[in-house]
Amino acid sequence: HDRYNYRVELGKHSLKTSEQGSIARRAATIITHDDYNSMLSRNDIALIKLSSPVTFSDAITAACVPDRGVVLPHGSPCYVTGWGRLSTSGPPADILQQALLPVVGHDACSQPDWWSVLATDKMVCAGGDAVTAGCNGDSGGPLNCQNPDGSWDVHGVVSFGSGQGCNVLQKPTVFTQVSSYIDWITTVRNIFLLRLPCQHNQWT
Template identity: 85%
Template sequence: QLQQSCHIQALESVRCKRYWNISIHNIRYHFIPACGCGLPTLPPVLSRVVAGEDVRPHSWPWQISLQSDSSGRWQHVCGGTLLSSEWVLTAAHCINDRYNYRVELGKHSLKTSEEGSVALRAAAIISHEDYNILLSRNDIALIKLSSSVIFSDTIMPACLPDGGVVLPHRAPCYVTGWGRLSTGGALADVLQQAFLPVVGHDICSQPDWWSVLATDKMVCAGGDGVTAGCNGDSGGPLNCQNPDGSWDVHGVVSFGSGQGCNVLQKPTVFTQVSSYIDWMNTVMTNY
């Protein structure tokens, strides 16, 4: 019998990071503990390049593609974050009640059939009851998958921060997604990552930045006029590394400037995950 001590946080977002590989009667099993999160088998190759770049395949294994059948076939509409074997986090503005949705996990290239990827229908979608589409407030939603996904080297859950945690100004984080590579451009085929330092709320809420649109339940990141989240990145994660090397998802891509993807002093704005831990726990308990 194997045991390990875990410091359990909300949503089983915990700090135990070891993986058990066990051979029984010459059959090899790869066990990922229920408390494992935030440490990819293949760590991301980090750089602070200007603009985004292709990621190392499967180095952000909690990144999902949310797809709708709005055009008669499945198409990528938003990103999202795998939280557990049954639950995915995304943005409320990604959801339209007229359409059906599925979640594709373990993907690197959206156009290629890849070993280790899986597509599951959404069994339930719960948007925040106080979501305000005009002000982009409470822009958060949870998706319950139609069946439990099996964790692997390509599919792992993210860690989440403790409730109420606020990132400091210039905290180094990365946004990931298959969003448009430029304003009005095509969606990326291969998953992209971009370095986005956090902009403190006192700066982001200034009149020449986002002013009152940026609330204390949001995280701003970027704003250098070069690098930003773009259309199609919506709902995806803002990934920030802990001192122990694990990654917490602190944000859900919510909105950017209507003038384009990379506008000076108009950073990408994320729903601040730490402000919604209690809401997420309540939803996941009741469904």
Template identity: 50%
Template sequence: MFGVLFAVLTLAPAAFGCGVPAYPPIVSRVVGGENARPYSWPWQASLQYYSNGNWRHTCGGTLIATNWVMTAAHCISSTLTYRVFLGKYNLAAEEEGSVAVSPEKIIVNENWDPQNVANGYDIALIKLSEPVPLGAQIQLGCLPPAQSILASNTACYVTGWGRLQTNGPLPDDLQQGLLLVVDYETCSKPSWWGTIVKASMVCAGGDGIISSCNGDSGGPLNCQGADGRWEVHGIVSFGSSLGCNYYHKPSVFTRVSAFISWIEKVIADN
């Protein structure tokens, strides 16, 4: 943990730690996604690609150091030109305090196999071409302790600009959805995800009502620690091909705590 902690401490002004938004999220037991409070998930990034003269949102991401963003490996294509937008709430509006930064380099986990998402390792790190200024709208997400496992039914929030339902519209405003963690033992049962889900993943949801959806990929699963800080325990990886809110097919996330040493090494080496 020290590598990441040291990087964060040396890069971030003292006034800003990680995981404590200037505008705390409004967390409720609302069933179904809802508009987030503006700038209440200030580590949320929008990964965008350039196409026909426009920038288009493709995935979410998490700011983990002033010049590093964590996302999903499946969000990255070697043929596309990307930028990372931070400090955003409404993707369609001009928002003061938001910044768009181009990547200096993108490092995809070496074990990632695009032909086999269920193999895991769906994680990538984007080194930004310049550090972003931290403030009320842009803050760092906290990483969880290495190898930590969330208890079953832990309440977490998935955030992103993904589709509002299967094949539905893409929202302009950042969405949040309450998801309860499903432990690995349950999630790996044959009637759930079976052998597709690995121990290096986190399952959350599966009630048939709330889930991540297309466009949320790469974004954070935010879970509040006992000290009140939010930690990013998951990276949106995949869901059911049957639809976004399918019963007993919870959203599946890359478990960030399984990749702490990899994250530390990539940041140290680059």
């Protein structure tokens, strides 16, 4: 099938309601990482170039990315958002869901009874309390974390969770760590002239 037959919704909150201020754009180009490994979820990241520019509004603005190499400390409060399933084998969400997921440091997440070697240092783990987690359908969504100055960075991209269910103890949601891919993002942006118009001082 046409790999670019995708539509990107912006300013969207409800999937079943026509919302004022929300717009849609066709995906003109999708750039996946050259070394993506689907079996191990390595380098699980892609960028999308939209078919036409987007005008920012009260409902639509740019997401910031962290500085290269930033690693969040254990316990950092971050938020996952998405329209994935509301519970294991449950219905998908109609309204955008948001959940607080504290970061689980790599030393803990890579323990044998956690994610072991599946969790690499290019991933961020968050959650794992058997209460709150990302779920099927949240993949590709952001892990947003607030900076001391009040700005927000996208530190993660939902990659995988436990096959046993969405809320499994010591099996936190695993995200691609965006700060490990800043050089790749910059290279792709320069090649495809993608604009990432975000400055921290634009945020309040």
